[in-house]
Structures are given as structure tokens and as C-alpha cells.
Amino acid sequence: xxxxxxxxxxxxxxxxxxxxxxxxxxxxxxxxxxxxxxxxxxxxxxxxxxxxxxxxxxxxxxxxxxxxxxxxxxxxxxxxxxxxxxxxxxxxxxxxxxxxxxxxxxxxxxxxxxxxxxxxxxxxxxxxxxxxxxxxxxxxxxxxxxxxxxxxxxxxxxxxxxxxxxxxxxxxxxxxxxxxxxxxxxxxxxxxxxxxxxxxxxxxx
Numbered sequence: 766x767x768x769x770x771x772x773x774x775x776x777x778x779x780x781x782x783x784x785x786x787x788x789x790x791x792x793x794x795x796x797x798x799x800x801x802x803x804x805x806x807x808x809x810x811x812x813x814x815x816x817x818x819x820x821x822x823x824x825x826x827x828x829x830x831x832x833x834x835x836x837x838x839x840x841x842x843x844x845x846x847x848x849x850x851x852x853x854x855x856x857x858x859x860x861x862x863x864x865x866x867x868x869x870x871x872x873x874x875x876x877x878x879x880x881x882x883x884x885x886x887x888x889x890x891x892x893x894x895x896x897x898x899x900x901x902x903x904x905x906x907x908x909x910x911x912x913x914x915x916x917x918x919x920x921x922x923x924x925x926x927x928x929x930x931x932x933x934x935x936x937x938x939x940x941x942x943x944x945x946x947x948x949x950x951x952x953x954x955x956x957x958x959x960x961x962x963x964x965x966x967x968x969x970x
Contacts, residue, residue: 767885769870769887770866770870770882770886771870771886771889773869773870774889774890774893774894775893777869777894777902778791778893778895779896779897781867781902781905782844782906783810783869785864785869785870785873785906785914786805786867786868786870786871786872787867787868787872787873787906787914787915788804788806789872790805790872790873791912792804795912799966800911801911802911803912804912805910805912805914805918805921805922806817806912806914806915806918807917807918808906808915809905809914809915809916809917809928809929810901810906811897811900811901811904813917813927813928814901814916814917814929815916815928815929815930815932815936816861816903816938816970817930817931817932817933817935817937817970818843818904818916818920818931818935818939818940819900820902820937820952820965820968821933821936821937821940821961821962821965822861822900822903822904822938822940822943822969823861823900824961824965824968825937825940825941825943825961825964825970826861826864826877826940826943826969828864828964828968829861829891830842830860830861830862830896830900831896833860833918834858834888834891835862835863835887835888835889835890835891836860836862836863836884836887837858838887839859840858840860841858843858845858847907859883860887861876861899861900861903862887862890862891862899863878863883863884863887863892864903864907865890865899865902865903865906865947866882866883866886866887868888868903868906868907869880869902869906870882870886871883893934893943898965900928901953902959904916904928905917906965907943907946908947909922909923909939909942909943909946910922910923910942910947911947913946915928916928916939919939920935920939923939923950923951923952924951933962933965934958934962935951935964937954937958937959937961937962938951938952938954938958939951940958940961941954941957941958941960941961
């Protein structure tokens with residue numbers, strides 16, 4: 766199960782994927798839906814993505830991104846403790862690297878096999894791709910709306926501007942959508958957007 770994704774990781778250091786596992790999932794789902802499906806996906810270099818969005822996504826999704834090696838055992842332990850108290854599942858401990866692996870090679874459907882694969886592939890992704898490329902691939906592949914994949918498509922879909930032009934507040938509101946990107950809209954993310962802005966400030970951004 767891990768051999769093919771491992772073989773595909775190294776080329777991704779230089780080449781953007783033509784499609785991802787989640788994109789394939791959404792295409793198949795569209796065959797059984799009544800609404801028209803339009804895929805929006807325009808990968809761009811990380812230098813063309815607003816630093817505010819880079820910072821907001823890290824602050825919102827994986828505050829220890831630059832410290833861990835794909836698996837954040839500090840957050841895993843915290844999430845496990847909260848899970849035992851019935852307050853939170855292990856989903857909260859998923860790193861950007863693990864989410865990237867899921868987006869690239871798997872689907873959004875939860876199952877134990879996928880989680881095991883994420884645990885195996887995340888450290889390999891860190892070794893083969895490096896932090897900046899992982900963040901670049903993540904920002905270019907994550908969903909930001911129905912059929913909307915990546916920062917460039919997301920910024921144009923929600924704000925009518927390129928990803929490089931996003932303001933600090935716009936970036937925080939876009940990052941606030943990521944837990945439920947097909948349902949949430951930046952315009953409604955007042956409270957969580959403000960929380961992300963506060964986290965960014967605490968992290969020196």
C-alpha cells in the first residue's frame with residue numbers, strides 16, 4: 766500500500782501533481798450529484814502565495830509545523846488525553862504533512878488503514894520533500910470550496926484576487942475554512958478568523 770505513494774513522493778519535489786486523491790474522489794462523487802461540478806486548480810509557486818496565508822494556515826492547522834518531522838507527538842499526546850476525557854478525537858493531532866499525504870494519495874473517508882499509511886508516509890515526505898515544498902504542495906492541493914483546490918483558485922473563488930494579494934485578515938478567514946472547506950465561507954469566519962489572527966501575532970507574524 767505504501768510502495769506506490771513512496772515512489773511518487775520524490776518527483777513531487779519538483780513537479781506539481783496533475784490531480785490528487787481527493788480531487789479524484791470529488792470527481793467520482795460528482796457523477797452521482799445533481800449539481801454541476803467544475804474543478805478549479807491552478808498550482809503556483811510558494812513565492813506567489815501571500816505570506817499572510819502561509820502563516821495563517823500554519824497557525825490554524827499545525828502550529829508546530831516547523832519543529833516536528835511529520836508527526837507531532839506533543840499534539841498526539843494532548844489529543845489522546847482529551848479523547849480519554851471525551852472532549853476531542855485524534856483528528857486534532859493531524860499535521861500539515863499528514864494532511865498533504867491524505868490529499869495527494871487518499872480520500873477524505875476516515876478509516877484506520879489510511880491513518881496508518883499517513884503515519885508511515887509523513888516522515889518520508891519530510892525527508893524527500895522538505896518543509897517549504899510540503900507547505901507549497903499543501904497550499905496548492907487543499908480544498909477551499911466545492912471543486913476549488915489550492916490557494917490561487919481559493920483566493921479567486923472567494924475574493925476575486927490572486928493568492929499573492931491576500932491581506933492578513935483575508936488569509937486568516939480563508940484558513941478558518943479549512944476544517945470544513947466545502948461548507949464554510951471566509952465572509953462568515955469572524956470569530957475563528959480573529960482567533961487565527963491572534964495566534965499569528967503570538968507566533969511573531
